[in-house]
Structures are given as C-alpha cells and as structure tokens.
Amino acid sequence: MITADFWYKRQDVFSDRKTAMSQRLDALIDSQHLRPLLPVIYIAWADGTLANEEGQRIRELAGTIGPLGSDDARVLDEWLSPQAAPSATECSVLRRRIREQVRHRQPSLAAMSAAMNGADSTQVTDAVGRYAKERNISGMGVSSEIFQDAGQPVGQSFNEQPSRFNPARVQAVLEGDYAHEWQQVRDILEHDVFAYAYDETSEAARARVLRWLQHLAEHRDMAASALPESVGGQGNMAGFIHVFMALAMFDLSLVVKFGVQFGLFGGSIIFLGNDEHHKTYLPDIASLDLLGGFAMTESGHGSNVQELETTATYDPATQEFVLNTPTMSARKEWIGNAARDGHAATVFAQLNTGGESYGVHAFVVPIRTDDGQAAPGVRIEDCGPKMGLVGVDNGRLYFDQVRIPRKNLLDRYAVVQPDGTYESPIASDNKRFFTMLGTLVGGRISVASACVTAAKKALTIATRYGALRRQFGGDDGKELRVLDYRTHQMRLFPKIAHTYALHFAIEDLIEQFRNRTEADSRHIETLAAGLKSMASWEAIDACQQARECCGGLGFLSENQIATVRRDIDVFATFEGDNTVLMQLLAKNKLASYAKGFEQNLVATIAKELAGKARTELLEGNPVIQRKTDEDHLRDADFHLEVLKLRAHNMLVSAARRIRKRITDGMEPFIAFTDIQDHLMAYAKADMEHHIAVCFAKRVAALEAGPTRDALETMRQLAAVDTIYADSAWYLDQGYFQPTKRKALRRLRIKLLDEIRPDALGYVEAFAIPDGCLSAPIAFEDYIGREPLKHAADDGVA
Incomplete structure (x- = not known):
C-alpha cells in the first residue's frame, strides 16, 4: 500500500534533485571561462549520448581558449561525464540561456560561441571553428537545433531575384495565336459567380457547376465558337479546344460539363449530323436550352x-x-x-x-x-x-x-x-465506323489539353509554396526555403519541364487537327491517342508530386491541389482507357502502311510482318556511346537521335516478336496480346520521341534571346530526364557506356541548379490568375489569412 509518508519522501528526493540540477546549471552558466563553450556542450549532448573521446576533445578545446581554474575544471568534468547526461529540463534551460545571450541565429558554431562572450573573439572563433570542422558540425545543424522552436516568425515572402527572362514573353509563346481565347476565359472567370466552395453535397456541387456553365453560355462567342457558321458560330474548333484548355485553370468539373455539352453532345451533331440537324439542335445547345x-x-x-x-x-x-x-x-x-x-x-x-x-x-x-x-x-x-x-x-x-x-x-x-x-x-x-469515330477525335485532344493545364495549376501552387516555406537551418543562420533542397527540385522541376514539353506537343496536334485532311485522319487519331495517354499520366503524377511537396497543407481542399489531384485521376480512363489507347497507337504504327480500316488491324499486320521484321535496326554511333562532354549532352540533335533510335528499334523488335509467334502457329490476335508489355513500352518510346521533336522545333523557331534561352533550358531538362529514365535500356543494348549515364545524371542535377533562380518565372508564365489558384499557400500572406468561404456561406443548396 502506498502511504502518505511514501509521497513525502519521494517529494524530498525530487526537491533534492531539483536543487542539485539548479546548482550544476548555475555553475556552468556563471563561469565566464566556460560560457563560450555552452553551445559546444549543448550540441555535444544533442543526441543524448557523449563518448569519452568527444568529452576529452572538448576539454582540450577549453584549454585552447585559456587555462582552466580548478572550479571550472570540476564543473566541466561534471558536464562531460558520459554517466551524467543532462536531463531534458537542463537541456531546455541551457538552450534558453544560449538564445538569450546569442539573441538570433548565427551562421556557425564558432560565431555562436563568440557571441556568448558578448563580442567577437578571434581566439574563440578560431578554436571552435577548427573543432566544428573536425567534428563536421555545420551552421545549419546548430541553428536548427538551438533555434528550432524559438518562437521567431517564419518569413513568408518570396524575396526572390527577378527571373532572368520575362515570363510574359514566355506566356506569349505558350498561347501563340490563341492568346485571345485564353484572356477571354481569364476575364470571364473574374466574375463573382466563379467562387470555389468546399464541403458541398453532391447536389449543391452540381447546382453550382450548372450555374457556372450557364454563365459561360451567356458569352455566346465562346460557347458557340465551334459551331458552324450556318448557325451563327465561328467554325473554330481549334479555338474551342483552347477555351476548354484554359477553363482547366479553374475547375475540372466545369471543364467536363462544358466538354460534354459543347464538345461531345454538340460535337457529335456537328460532325455526324446534316444541315437540318445543325439548325434544329445547335442553337439550343449553345444557349443551354437543350x-x-x-x-x-x-x-x-x-x-x-x-x-x-x-x-x-x-x-x-x-x-x-x-x-x-x-x-x-x-x-x-x-x-x-x-x-x-x-x-x-x-x-x-x-x-x-x-x-x-x-x-x-x-x-x-x-x-x-x-x-x-x-x-x-x-x-x-x-x-x-x-x-x-x-x-x-x-x-x-x-x-x-x-x-x-x-x-x-x-x-x-x-x-x-x-x-x-x-x-x-x-x-x-x-x-464507316472508324470514319465516324475519327470525326470525334477533337474530344480526345481536348482532354489531353486540359490535363496539361491541370498540371500547370498544381505545379504553380507547389512551386510558389516551395519558395515561401522554410524548413531547417541554413549557413546564413536562416531556415532554407524548401525549394532550395535538391530533392524538392528533383520532384518539381522535371515535372514542370515535361508539362512545357507536352504543351507544345499538343499545340502541334491542335494545328494538325485544324488543317486535317481525310488522308491524314488516321495519323491524327493515332497522335491524339498517344498524347491523351501521356498527358493524363503525366498530369496525375505531377499533381501527386505537387501534393506531396506541399505536405499536409497540400491535402487541404482549400489549397486546390488535392481537388485537382482527385479530379484528374479519371482522365486516365475516359475518352479512352490509356492502356488501350497506347495499344491502338502501337498497332497503328505497325500497320501504318496497311490499306483500309480493319476491325483490329491484326489480319493486315500479320500479312505484312515478314517485310517489316526485316527492317534494319538503327545502329548506335560508337563515338556517341562514350561521348560525355556537356555541349554534346545538351544538344537537341543528340536527344532526338537517341530517342528516335529507341522508338524505332523497339518497333522492329515488336514486329519480329509477333512474326516469330505467328510463324510458330500462334493466332495473330493472341500473338499481339502476348507481347502487350512490349507494345506499351514501344508506344511510350514513340510518344517520348514525338514530344521531344515538337519541343525542339518550337524552341528552334524562336529568335535568340532570354525567352529562347529559358525554354531551351526547360527543353534540355525534359529531354535529359526522359533519356536518363530509360538509360537502363541504352546500357543493355550497348548504346551507352556507364560513364555516359553518369554524365547525364550530373547534367540533370546541373540543370536543376540553372532553373532554380527562375523557378517562379517559369510557373508565372503559365499565367494562371490568382482567383483560379486560390490556394492560400501560394501567396505571401497565407499565414493569418481568413479561411475560405464554404458552400454553406453563400446560400448554395
């Protein structure tokens, strides 16, 4: 049984310990000679243990600063005894006393020790500096450990140098001939009706999106831009796709609702109906009366x-x-x-x-x-x-x-x-079937374009937040921006580069679609299948990386990334399942010389495979295998050559694999099914080459100057990241030597360093309005902001 006497005795023990602890602390803190060593002692015990060897080295350091008296030596021995580790309370008090004396972060342990004397001391600085270097103690670690919870406000300012290029000029390149459509969407989205809401019921969300769509329909020139001129439209399907693309800056539910009404329902009547159908249905579709x-x-x-x-x-x-x-x-x-x-x-x-x-x-x-x-x-x-x-x-x-x-x-x-x-x-x-479906390829192009914009939005928020958010210490005594960490750059910057690359590839596809003829309809359908797949997969991954790069705040709905990530997921399976579309691309490429529109193309391909399989493999250049100089690794010709080589040789390999299976008696369709993994890899390689070609052509068409330089750096990162990701294949096939792969890895890291000063400029060029970004974490004043309005706040039922 626990008695009152037991508790009184226990209280006496605690009191004695507290007194002894206080005396030990006071003895250390009051010693003028030991005061400069307080940061050293605190850091030495930071992990909770202290080896005899480390304690002896600190005693030597104390002697270097000046001779120790007997009392100081006794106090130091008490604090450096491995068997007498300081308590949590002692550590907390010691840290507080260091903060009170030093007052603000210092760039190094030596500077902090010198500040404990109240004035700079060369003798202390030199001695502690040698000790810190010997023990590999960085200023970052000291600042983080001693000032980690000092209650100092976290700086929430971009405070970045201006980009070395004008983001508005890069924006002009991105939007090209369709800047009017992009700005028109931005202007319309400024209306008060376009406000985000959270915690809505499904019914309330649907009512809100319908209200948004109705507001868009009031701007007839935008909603009806794709309609034939015979019913008051502009016949501008390319402009319509850009409107669709731009709306993804705001909300993907609206994008899909808009696309279903005007792109799919209206588009099916435009492309499959006759003039009477146009007159009967299209005006009511444009006005939302139907x-x-x-x-x-x-x-x-x-x-x-x-x-x-x-x-x-x-x-x-x-x-x-x-x-x-x-x-x-x-x-x-x-x-x-x-x-x-x-x-x-x-x-x-x-x-x-x-x-x-x-x-x-x-x-x-x-x-x-x-x-x-x-x-x-x-x-x-x-x-x-x-x-x-x-x-x-x-x-x-x-x-x-x-x-x-x-x-x-x-x-x-x-x-x-x-x-x-x-x-x-x-x-x-x-x-007839494929002709009818081919007329609807605009929907697939629109989905791909919206994916790119969704990725731009998520990456813009994450990049801006990364330039604001600070985490852990730096050598200047301040916490570093998370965007300065290499791992953060490796997660975001290649995604930005691939988003730029896909933007230009889809722009190229839109132009081909605008100028299409019956002869190239199959080619455009194939490109649309591949780019829709690549764009949606890339957007899903970019949004996921952006979400993770924003930590828990990226998981909040009000910060938009979580919503975009959630909504973009289905883009991988609607307007065609990506895996099926990539198989279609591979089949179409294998049968690009075939006549007619066979149901699954297998019969025709099987007839022609013998000739296709004899196609010569492209040989790798033996000089290129070993060449590692930076100019070569940055060169667009090198990038396009090796990407083309991979795609072509994988195509030939696929043809040979199918031919062998058919020769061995396997049914053609089963032969195709049996190598689906290889066909998928080929289709991806083919698209990677195509995307790189589009980016390189667009950059090459620009005049020399900062805008071209900025886009060229992004082009290089996109290409190098793609080639490095497939470097195992190049090594296996003997097209690269290991030294080349290492050189590509080093260049990839160097490109991250080159992009970092301009990171905000690259995402600013996406020109997504603040109202569409909305995310509090993307703005300098996000700490202390009022919570965003919820659905219930504005009477939406």
Whole structure:
C-alpha cells in the first residue's frame, strides 16, 4: 500500500534533485571561462549520448581558449561525464540561456560561441571553428537545433531575384495565336459567380457547376465558337479546344460539363449530323436550352465500341427507330448530364433495318420530358458518389423499346430511307465506323489539353509554396526555403519541364487537327491517342508530386491541389482507357502502311510482318556511346537521335516478336496480346520521341534571346530526364557506356541548379490568375489569412 509518508519522501528526493540540477546549471552558466563553450556542450549532448573521446576533445578545446581554474575544471568534468547526461529540463534551460545571450541565429558554431562572450573573439572563433570542422558540425545543424522552436516568425515572402527572362514573353509563346481565347476565359472567370466552395453535397456541387456553365453560355462567342457558321458560330474548333484548355485553370468539373455539352453532345451533331440537324439542335445547345449527353460507353463495352449491345431497329410502318437495352451489360454508363440536367443524348447503337445489321450509328434521343421526368421507356439512374468530379451528374441510361423519328439518325455517313433501305457512301462497315469515330477525335485532344493545364495549376501552387516555406537551418543562420533542397527540385522541376514539353506537343496536334485532311485522319487519331495517354499520366503524377511537396497543407481542399489531384485521376480512363489507347497507337504504327480500316488491324499486320521484321535496326554511333562532354549532352540533335533510335528499334523488335509467334502457329490476335508489355513500352518510346521533336522545333523557331534561352533550358531538362529514365535500356543494348549515364545524371542535377533562380518565372508564365489558384499557400500572406468561404456561406443548396 502506498502511504502518505511514501509521497513525502519521494517529494524530498525530487526537491533534492531539483536543487542539485539548479546548482550544476548555475555553475556552468556563471563561469565566464566556460560560457563560450555552452553551445559546444549543448550540441555535444544533442543526441543524448557523449563518448569519452568527444568529452576529452572538448576539454582540450577549453584549454585552447585559456587555462582552466580548478572550479571550472570540476564543473566541466561534471558536464562531460558520459554517466551524467543532462536531463531534458537542463537541456531546455541551457538552450534558453544560449538564445538569450546569442539573441538570433548565427551562421556557425564558432560565431555562436563568440557571441556568448558578448563580442567577437578571434581566439574563440578560431578554436571552435577548427573543432566544428573536425567534428563536421555545420551552421545549419546548430541553428536548427538551438533555434528550432524559438518562437521567431517564419518569413513568408518570396524575396526572390527577378527571373532572368520575362515570363510574359514566355506566356506569349505558350498561347501563340490563341492568346485571345485564353484572356477571354481569364476575364470571364473574374466574375463573382466563379467562387470555389468546399464541403458541398453532391447536389449543391452540381447546382453550382450548372450555374457556372450557364454563365459561360451567356458569352455566346465562346460557347458557340465551334459551331458552324450556318448557325451563327465561328467554325473554330481549334479555338474551342483552347477555351476548354484554359477553363482547366479553374475547375475540372466545369471543364467536363462544358466538354460534354459543347464538345461531345454538340460535337457529335456537328460532325455526324446534316444541315437540318445543325439548325434544329445547335442553337439550343449553345444557349443551354437543350442540355445533353454523349451515350457511347456501356457497362459491358467501353473501349470496344464496335461491339456495343444497344440496338436501334428501324420500323418502316411508323418510320421510327426503336431503341432497346437488351441486357444489363448494354446499359449506358457514366453519361455526363444524364443523372440530373440532361434532356437528350447522342446514343450510339447497332443499327438494324430490313433484317440486316449495319454496325454502330449515332441517334439523338430525348431522355427527359419538359417537366424533368424520364421520357417514356427511358430509365435513368445516378452513378452514385465518385472519387472526383463531384459537380458532374454522371448517370446510367436504359432504353425499353423507345421510339424516335427516323430523322433522329445522325446521317452524315449513312441514311435510312423511309422504306428501310440503308444507303452509305462508305461501303465497308469497318471503314464507316472508324470514319465516324475519327470525326470525334477533337474530344480526345481536348482532354489531353486540359490535363496539361491541370498540371500547370498544381505545379504553380507547389512551386510558389516551395519558395515561401522554410524548413531547417541554413549557413546564413536562416531556415532554407524548401525549394532550395535538391530533392524538392528533383520532384518539381522535371515535372514542370515535361508539362512545357507536352504543351507544345499538343499545340502541334491542335494545328494538325485544324488543317486535317481525310488522308491524314488516321495519323491524327493515332497522335491524339498517344498524347491523351501521356498527358493524363503525366498530369496525375505531377499533381501527386505537387501534393506531396506541399505536405499536409497540400491535402487541404482549400489549397486546390488535392481537388485537382482527385479530379484528374479519371482522365486516365475516359475518352479512352490509356492502356488501350497506347495499344491502338502501337498497332497503328505497325500497320501504318496497311490499306483500309480493319476491325483490329491484326489480319493486315500479320500479312505484312515478314517485310517489316526485316527492317534494319538503327545502329548506335560508337563515338556517341562514350561521348560525355556537356555541349554534346545538351544538344537537341543528340536527344532526338537517341530517342528516335529507341522508338524505332523497339518497333522492329515488336514486329519480329509477333512474326516469330505467328510463324510458330500462334493466332495473330493472341500473338499481339502476348507481347502487350512490349507494345506499351514501344508506344511510350514513340510518344517520348514525338514530344521531344515538337519541343525542339518550337524552341528552334524562336529568335535568340532570354525567352529562347529559358525554354531551351526547360527543353534540355525534359529531354535529359526522359533519356536518363530509360538509360537502363541504352546500357543493355550497348548504346551507352556507364560513364555516359553518369554524365547525364550530373547534367540533370546541373540543370536543376540553372532553373532554380527562375523557378517562379517559369510557373508565372503559365499565367494562371490568382482567383483560379486560390490556394492560400501560394501567396505571401497565407499565414493569418481568413479561411475560405464554404458552400454553406453563400446560400448554395
């Protein structure tokens, strides 16, 4: 049993210990001779242990400063005894007394020891300086340990030197001929209606995004820019894509809602419908009097559109098509605008007439009545809570013998006459199918462009925060900006470089799309598939790195990165699953010489592989294998040569692998499936080469000067980072020597150093307005800011 007497005796013990501790501290602190050594003693005990050898070295240091009296020697021995480690309280008091004497951070242990005397002392500085050098004690460590919680305010100022280039001029290069569209979006987004909200219900988020879309629709020249001139539009699909791209500066739910309404629903009618369809639907689509969706994907068939199960059977007696969902796997899935707002949809279904099936065609189908109820025979479900894009009303659609007029067939490429006769200028079902889908490639380009802007936003916030946030000490006695740490630069700067590279690759694709002809439609479709995949994967990774580089604050919704990271995830699988798209790219490249539009291209490729497999591999230059001088490693010709070599030789290798399997008796389709990993690696290599070519061409077209120099540095980092990431392949194939790989690694680090002074300038050139950035951590005054408004604050229901 614990008695009161026990507690009294225990209190006496604690009191005695406290007295002894106080006396030991006072003896050390009051010693004028030992006072300069207080920082040394504190740092020596910082890890909680002190070796005999280290204690002896401090005694020698004390003797170097001056002879010790017997009392001082006794006190020092007490503090340097490994068996008498100071308590937490003693350490805390000792640290506080050092702070009181030194008053502010010092750049080194020697300077701190000298400051303990109240004046600089050469004898102390020299002696302690030699000791610190010998023990490898840095000023950074001393400042961090002694002043880590001193209550000093953290500086929240960029306080950076101006960039060595004008960010506005880099912005002008980025936006090019479409600066008007970009500025138009910025101006519109300044309206008060465009305000972020957090902690919203799904219904409130959808209502808010619809209100944003309605405001955009009021600016008819922007919303209707892609419409044909015959219905009051500008026929400017490239300008429309840039508007879509620019809107990603703000909110991706709005981007998707905008894209579904104008790009997919409106675009399908523009490209697949006739003039009468244009006049009937497009004005109402532009004004939002008719909200619609794009019903292609089914639960059982997403990427394999040609095998969709929904049917549209023509009834000549009534001159109507009858749409039906024959199985649960035929339900239309993930249809934007379906769950809440849409009144119609472009529905893709197998067209049957006269007892024959003519493949997948598109139909305009009402899905709601004027009072907002589901149309007769139409069943609508909400897809439910999602990982991201909370403001988009994704729904499922089922059709139970839904009748629509014959004229609702979008018949640019095929007509069904009143008697049910089917007519098309394209005889082949496969070619007709691919022609119809090829007209919708603008949607895939738009998705890729939005991914690049989303990455720009996340990287801008993270870079600005990195220039503000300080962590741990520096030799100047101040905590370092986290952007000055090598690991932080390695996470952010290559992502910025790849974002620049993808921007120029997509700009090139938009121009090809704007000037397309029927002859190059397959090439553009292939590029769009590859760049959409590369851009979405890169954006996801860039947003994740940006989130991590902002620590816990990057996880807060109000700081935007978490929201962008959440919303961008689905971009890897909509408008085509990236893995499937990269397989498509590889197949198209293998069959680039094939005629026609085969269903899966396998039959044609199999016929031609024997010749393709004999294509000579490109040989590596033996001089280049060993060449490591910096000018060579920075040179665009070198970058493009080795990237081309990798892509070409992987293509030839794929052809040989498939040929061998077919020769050994494997079915062609199975042979393709068996080397999917190799095809994916080839497709990625091909895109890396293409992206590097686009960046190099754009930089080469600029006049000499700071703007070109700035973009050239970014181009070099993007290329070197790509080549270094694949350096194992170059080593395995004998195209590089190990010394070259090491030289590339050193140059990559050097490029980070070159970019660091201009880091803020590079992200400023993205020209994302403060209202779109919004994130408090991206601004100098983020400490002490008022919390951002939540959804409930402005009456949104």
